[in-house]
Amino acid sequence: MAITVLSKKKPQNSAELKKVLLSNRGITYQTTFFSPPELLTISAEQVGIDQMQLNQAVARIQAAIDAKEKVVIYGDYDADGISATAVLWQALHAAGAQITPFIPKRDVHGYGLSIAGIDEVEREYAPDLVITVDNGIVAAPAIVELKKRGIEVIITDHHQPEQDKALRAKITKNSVAQVHTTQLCGTGVAWFLAREFSEEMAVFGMDLVGLATIADQVPLVDWNRAAALHGLEALRTTQRVGLLALADQAKVDLKSLTSTGVGYTLAPRINAMGRLAHGLDALRLLCTNQVVTANRLAAILSETNVDRQELTSDQFELALSLAADQSDWPVTIVAHQDFHEGVVGLLAGRLVEKLHKPALVIQIGEQLAKGSARSVAGVNVVELLRNVREHLVDVGGHPMAAGFSLEPDKLEQFIVAISTAATERIGTEPQEETVAVECELDPELVTLDTIEMIETFAPFGMANSEPLFLINNVPILRTRVFGREEQHCSMQFASVGQTKVEAIFWNESSVVIENHRAGGEASIVGKLSINNWKNRRSAQVIARSNKGGVG
Numbered sequence: 001m002a003i004t005v006l007s008k009k010k011p012q013n014s015a016e017l018k019k020v021l022l023s024n025r026g027i028t029y030q031t032t033f034f035s036p037p038e039l040l041t042i043s044a045e046q047v048g049i050d051q052m053q054l055n056q057a058v059a060r061i062q063a064a065i066d067a068k069e070k071v072v073i074y075g076d077y078d079a080d081g082i083s084a085t086a087v088l089w090q091a092l093h094a095a096g097a098q099i100t101p102f103i104p105k106r107d108v109h110g111y112g113l114s115i116a117g118i119d120e121v122e123r124e125y126a127p128d129l130v131i132t133v134d135n136g137i138v139a140a141p142a143i144v145e146l147k148k149r150g151i152e153v154i155i156t157d158h159h160q161p162e163q164d165k166a167l168r169a170k171i172t173k174n175s176v177a178q179v180h181t182t183q184l185c186g187t188g189v190a191w192f193l194a195r196e197f198s199e200e201m202a203v204f205g206m207d208l209v210g211l212a213t214i215a216d217q218v219p220l221v222d223w224n225r226a227a228a229l230h231g232l233e234a235l236r237t238t239q240r241v242g243l244l245a246l247a248d249q250a251k252v253d254l255k256s257l258t259s260t261g262v263g264y265t266l267a268p269r270i271n272a273m274g275r276l277a278h279g280l281d282a283l284r285l286l287c288t289n290q291v292v293t294a295n296r297l298a299a300i301l302s303e304t305n306v307d308r309q310e311l312t313s314d315q316f317e318l319a320l321s322l323a324a325d326q327s328d329w330p331v332t333i334v335a336h337q338d339f340h341e342g343v344v345g346l347l348a349g350r351l352v353e354k355l356h357k358p359a360l361v362i363q364i365g366e367q368l369a370k371g372s373a374r375s376v377a378g379v380n381v382v383e384l385l386r387n388v389r390e391h392l393v394d395v396g397g398h399p400m401a402a403g404f405s406l407e408p409d410k411l412e413q414f415i416v417a418i419s420t421a422a423t424e425r426i427g428t429e430p431q432e433e434t435v436a437v438e439c440e441l442d443p444e445l446v447t448l449d450t451i452e453m454i455e456t457f458a459p460f461g462m463a464n465s466e467p468l469f470l471i472n473n474v475p476i477l478r479t480r481v482f483g484r485e486e487q488h489c490s491m492q493f494a495s496v497g498q499t500k501v502e503a504i505f506w507n508e509s510s511v512v513i514e515n516h517r518a519g520g521e522a523s524i525v526g527k528l529s530i531n532n533w534k535n536r537r538s539a540q541v542i543a544r545s546n547k548g549g550v551g
Helices: 014-024 030-034 051-066 079-094 115-125 140-148 165-174 186-195 199-204 206-215 222-236 241-250 259-276 280-287 291-322 341-355 381-386 408-426 448-457 509-515
Strands: 002-005 070-074 098-102 129-133 152-157 177-180 332-336 359-364 369-374 394-397 401-406 434-437 469-482 488-494 500-505 521-533 536-543
Touching: 014 448, 051 129, 051 152, 051 177, 051 186, 070 079, 070 115, 079 098, 079 129, 079 186, 079 199, 079 206, 079 259, 079 280, 098 115, 115 140, 129 186, 140 152, 140 165, 152 186, 177 186, 186 199, 186 206, 186 222, 199 206, 206 222, 206 259, 222 259, 241 259, 241 280, 241 291, 259 280, 259 291, 259 341, 280 291, 291 332, 291 341, 332 341, 332 408, 341 359, 341 369, 359 408, 369 381, 381 394, 381 401, 381 408, 401 408, 448 521, 448 536, 488 521, 500 521
Parallel strands: 002 434, 070 098, 070 129, 129 152, 152 177, 332 359, 500 536
Antiparallel strands: 359 369, 369 401, 394 401, 469 488, 469 521, 488 500, 521 536
């Protein structure tokens, strides 16, 4: 693991450390960073939404309400798409719309707004108007088909727009309006449309805006920071019975919920339904006001998430074995018929963590091969895939994550093409894992006051990572192992006023104990954390692994 130190300045106190963190993040306007405005006070144009397009969408929806037309919200099966569907459905239902939500099934309807999806929507609901949420901005074939069938469509989305001018023109010509910006998550975009119809329901939906913003791993800067921060505040006091039941199942205290709690406990349970079952049950959970129903659905989500964890773990071993001879490839590309379509994105993410380069995982089906891509900083994976679009049926996503599909008999051609494109973009040199630390930190600054200052930078996530520090040459007072299998280790060192501080190494006990003893010294890369034990708060370091996490 290579270490990059972002600032050469070694702070002497908490105030100097705050300046380092601000500088490393390029934050010049502290007021709006630490106290961002609430979304209710922000105009649509400020977040990049075209006001004319928003007005057209509102007018068409209002006409549908007045004429009692049938309206369908076409959602998506991840936490962002499900939350966006819930926010917009509740607002338009309260406004009197005859509205039905539709969550596609991954294995039946594919990714985004699809022909298979609109076939079922037309057959089951015969709508006059379809409103997409968290999808649609690149779905030219489906949008053209809707128009042919006499069904009007409004697009709300946040993904990268179609780059092909001819396809983009088709989308514009055949849709009523495009409520779109890349500055928010899909739920954030849907929320701005919902606000036009019911400010009360918009306020009620802020908890889901916060959940989705964190869950979708969008950059937590600018307006997304406002959405995440105020959304987290709404989550901590939510009265949404489904979220209360889900938190109870996950053993999460909502009153002290952090972005980590959302990203690792709540969101995966929602996402699991779209991966292995049907996201509609997750939508029902978010929308129900019945406690018994919420408890039943929350249990289903949690059980499904356990199944998802086990399946991902099993299939990761297969993915690693397929990638074993690709050490000199610029990207990892693994394809197999046994991969489960619902976890290919998770497998790609794990491969990136393990191998430190972009990864594509493809499930080979009889009719289609469906893939998911994850990337590393500096490599726009959706642009990379669009460079070889002639080999694909469809592609869409973000710079760091994308979904795509292709015909199985074109798989070999695609692998050659994407490898060539990646070589030109990335090169073939092996990539070493690089960890960015904010600065070198004296042990004397590992205090509760320092940690409380750092916490003012939360919520942490993409583009605003939780700070890591390099603590050099600390004197080791004691090491000990813990855990059922003694797989974890703590290292005690002295901080300010000879206060004893623990550094925790998860799953690294054998390496740490073997190489470090009391009386020696160590250099630690880690984040600062507060340990609450028996009503006593103390500062600690959660160490980052580097063959034991120490130098």
